[in-house]
Structures are given as C-alpha cells and as structure tokens.
Amino acid sequence: MITRMEHHIKKHIENHNRIKIWINQLSIKSLVIISIHVLVLLVIVLIDGLDYRAKISLFAFLSAMTLWITTKIPAGFVAITLIMFIVIMNAEDPELLYHSLSEEVVWLMVGSFIIGEAVKQSGLAERLTFSILRKFNKKSNVLLGVSSILFASVFFIPSTSGRAALSMPIINQLSQKFSTKEQSVLAILAPVIILMSTSATIIGAGSHLIGIGLLESTVDQSISYIDWLIWGVPFTLVITLFSFFIIKWMLWPKDEFREIENVQTEDKMMLRQPINGKEKKTVILMSFLIVGWMTESVHGYDIAFITMVGAILVMMPNYGIISWKQGMKSISWNLIVFVAAATALGKVLVDSGVVKWIEKEMLNVLHMFIGAPEWFIVFIILLVTVSSHLYITSHTTRAIVFIPSLLLFSETIGVNPSTVVFLSLIGMNYCVTVPVSSKALLLFYEEGETSYDASNLLKISAILMPLYILVMMLFYFSYWQWAGMHL
Numbered sequence: 001m002i003t004r005m006e007h008h009i010k011k012h013i014e015n016h017n018r019i020k021i022w023i024n025q026l027s028i029k030s031l032v033i034i035s036i037h038v039l040v041l042l043v044i045v046l047i048d049g050l051d052y053r054a055k056i057s058l059f060a061f062l063s064a065m066t067l068w069i070t071t072k073i074p075a076g077f078v079a080i081t082l083i084m085f086i087v088i089m090n091a092e093d094p095e096l097l098y099h100s101l102s103e104e105v106v107w108l109m110v111g112s113f114i115i116g117e118a119v120k121q122s123g124l125a126e127r128l129t130f131s132i133l134r135k136f137n138k139k140s141n142v143l144l145g146v147s148s149i150l151f152a153s154v155f156f157i158p159s160t161s162g163r164a165a166l167s168m169p170i171i172n173q174l175s176q177k178f179s180t181k182e183q184s185v186l187a188i189l190a191p192v193i194i195l196m197s198t199s200a201t202i203i204g205a206g207s208h209l210i211g212i213g214l215l216e217s218t219v220d221q222s223i224s225y226i227d228w229l230i231w232g233v234p235f236t237l238v239i240t241l242f243s244f245f246i247i248k249w250m251l252w253p254k255d256e257f258r259e260i261e262n263v264q265t266e267d268k269m270m271l272r273q274p275i276n277g278k279e280k281k282t283v284i285l286m287s288f289l290i291v292g293w294m295t296e297s298v299h300g301y302d303i304a305f306i307t308m309v310g311a312i313l314v315m316m317p318n319y320g321i322i323s324w325k326q327g328m329k330s331i332s333w334n335l336i337v338f339v340a341a342a343t344a345l346g347k348v349l350v351d352s353g354v355v356k357w358i359e360k361e362m363l364n365v366l367h368m369f370i371g372a373p374e375w376f377i378v379f380i381i382l383l384v385t386v387s388s389h390l391y392i393t394s395h396t397t398r399a400i401v402f403i404p405s406l407l408l409f410s411e412t413i414g415v416n417p418s419t420v421v422f423l424s425l426i427g428m429n430y431c432v433t434v435p436v437s438s439k440a441l442l443l444f445y446e447e448g449e450t451s452y453d454a455s456n457l458l459k460i461s462a463i464l465m466p467l468y469i470l471v472m473m474l475f476y477f478s479y480w481q482w483a484g485m486h487l
Helices: 002-025 028-045 052-070 075-088 095-102 104-122 124-135 139-155 160-177 180-200 206-219 225-251 264-272 277-294 303-314 324-330 333-351 354-369 374-390 395-413 417-428 439-443 454-482
Strands: none
Touching (some): 052 075, 052 454, 104 160, 104 303, 104 333, 139 160, 160 303, 180 225, 180 454, 225 417, 225 454, 333 439, 374 417, 374 454, 395 417, 417 454
C-alpha cells in the first residue's frame, strides 16, 4: 500500500516537473504571442456586427499577420494552417484551399520567376548589372542608381507587379556584389521604391483607373493625365527619397565595406562583348511584355496572362531561351504556396462580410465629421485610406470598396469629390507594412539569394506610415492647393 502511494506521489511530482519545465521553456516572446491571440479572440467574440463565419475569418487573418511578423515559422506553413483552421471550423468550404491556386497573383509570380530565369540565363541581367556598377564604385551610390531606374520605370510600365518582375533578375544579379546583410536591404529597397513611385502617374496602378472610372460614373467629374502628373510627380519624388534614406539609415549595415571590389576588369570585359542571340531574344521578349502590359485596356488580357504568355515563349523547344526543366526549377514553389494561401486569407475577409462591416463602421465615423475643419477632414481621409492595406490586401479591392463610400462621404459633407478621390488613391498606394499587402513585396519575400525579413518591413513602416500621412498633409496645404486642388 505504502509502495503504491509512494509511486503515485513520485509520478505526480514528475508530471508537475514536466509542466514546470514546459512553462520555463516558453519564452517571453511566446507568451506575448499567445496573449495577443487570446486578446484578439476575446475582442472578436464581443463584436456584434459579425456572424460566426466572419469572426473565424477575421481571427485567422489577424493570427496570420501576428505570426508572420513575430515568428520564424515559415510563412507558407502559417497561411496553409490557418486556411485549414477556417475549413475545420466550418467557416468555409474546402474549395477555399483548392481555389487559392487559381488566383491571378499566383500565375503572375509563376511567369515572373520563369522570365526572371530567362533574363539571368541569357546574360542580359549580368550585362545590365555591370553597366550600373561601371558608373558607381560605391555601394551607396549603386543603391541610389538602382532606385532612380526603378522610379523612372513607373512612366512606361503601368504595373507594380510588372516593374517588380523586371527588376527581380537584375536585383538578384546585383546582390552577388553585396554581403548577406546588404542583400536583405536590396530586397526591401527595390519593392518599396517601386510602390512609392506608383503615385507619379495615372497609369502607375490599376486602382487609379478604377477610382477615376467611379468618379466619372458617379459625379461626372474626372482627373486628367496631365493634372495627375502635375500633382503626383513632386509628391512621389519627395516620398521616394524619404523612403530611400529611411531604409538606408535603419537597415544598411554600418560596418560593411563601402566600395565594390573587383568590378572594373569584369565589367569592361562584359560590356565589350557583343550582344549574343539569347540576349537579343530576351530584349525582344521584354519589349513585347512591356507593350502587352501597357495595352491591357486594348486587348483585354490581364497582366498575369501576358506574363504567362511570355513565360511560355521563353521555354519553347529549339526557339526559347531556357528549357522547360530550367523554367520549372526556377519557380519558388514555397513562395507560390504562401502567396496562394495568403491571398485566400485576404479574399475570405471580403467574402465573409468582414470588409463590408469595416467599411460600414468607418462610414458611420466619417459622417460624424460634417462641419469639421478642413485639416481634420483631410487627416481622417488619409488615416482611413493609408491604413486600409492592413485589412484589405488587394490594391484593386481597396479602390472598389472605399471609393464609392468616400464619394458618398464627399457629397454628404459638401466637398470636392475629385480631391477626395485623388487623396484616397494616393493614400491607398501605401502598402509597406506586411508582405501580403503587395505583389511587389511578395516577389522579394523570404526567397532565394535576395530576401528580407517581415519584421524589418514592420520597423520601416512604423516610421514611414506616419511620415507618408504628414508629407501628404503638407503637400495638400501648400503645393497641391497652389496647383489648383481644393476640398
């Protein structure tokens, strides 16, 4: 009897010790993450305006955002697991998972990887890289040179995704001259500059055209290409420069070599060589792609489809630049699965009614500001639109969801709808907090030789987002009003 009792006590102590060890192994970071999840769950449960399906979808999305930013768990694993969670909780059908691979962004990225590999294999990426390095021997100057090229590309490539797809092989090639820490800065710098330069022209993003279309159909007003250029270019130039210096100041390693070594001999030899057949084919193909992207409204095929046509052409037997096997190997399937699942998580917010609920709540808040001072109305519009990327991951969806409501708001309080639409579209162009908010950020995220950490993106956004709003406010009350923009 005593022996059995001693054995029971010993077992109880062992179990207690196991629990104690497990608790000790839980780091403060893990406890914080668990606490955030519990808090989010409690808040969502108490929301009256959402049904069961919407609550589960919102919890899964916020959980994914938390885990992507705070942990090293593979992003794709997090996204797939939370889609499974939504399905298991009966908030969605299993088709949510299956249909995720049919998203436009998935095929855009598949095509981009294949075309990027073709540009690299042809030798064109190397040639372009050496032509940049020939002009700059300091690494910081190379960063500025690359940023200038990316900024200029907005005027002839009307898609952030297209600009990112073109820049990816060049950035990957260029990164070979940089250290690992410096490569991660390049991986953030390229997409951020691409995104910040979007506001320069009316063709910089599809959302601009959607917003203008809604403005024309609703209140019979419009914003011309020239007006947008006059308003957009100076602002874009300023905010792009700010972004460049903030990234460099926050992330660029202070102890690295400033100059690029062993470049002169290599680049002279490379640039003296005549352009070979593969490079000529690649130049023709890239020209075809740019024309295809620019004439989307004419032929009706979206950017992803045009990109896939380009991918098929580069892999054609006997006539292509790379083989089918090389093309398939170049695709980062890890990233593709993440993008598919993450896009589905964002889409389910729209389908379950979460976004509609957020829109309704925000409109109720906006109506409270009838008769408010001008600066306050501008600030509220910017706060709503700039932060919208945190819960609506698609740029196009943001425009479709918010522009009609903001037009209604402008009519209700009696302000100029054209100004409200312009400010809103520029505000929605900000999407630099999490990788899933932009296709350009996703292309460079956590993959291959050149990649970045999501936590670094969050650090940059903590400074850049308030600065973006501040610069827009300053522009509105100075240059934009002088250039004829008024509420």
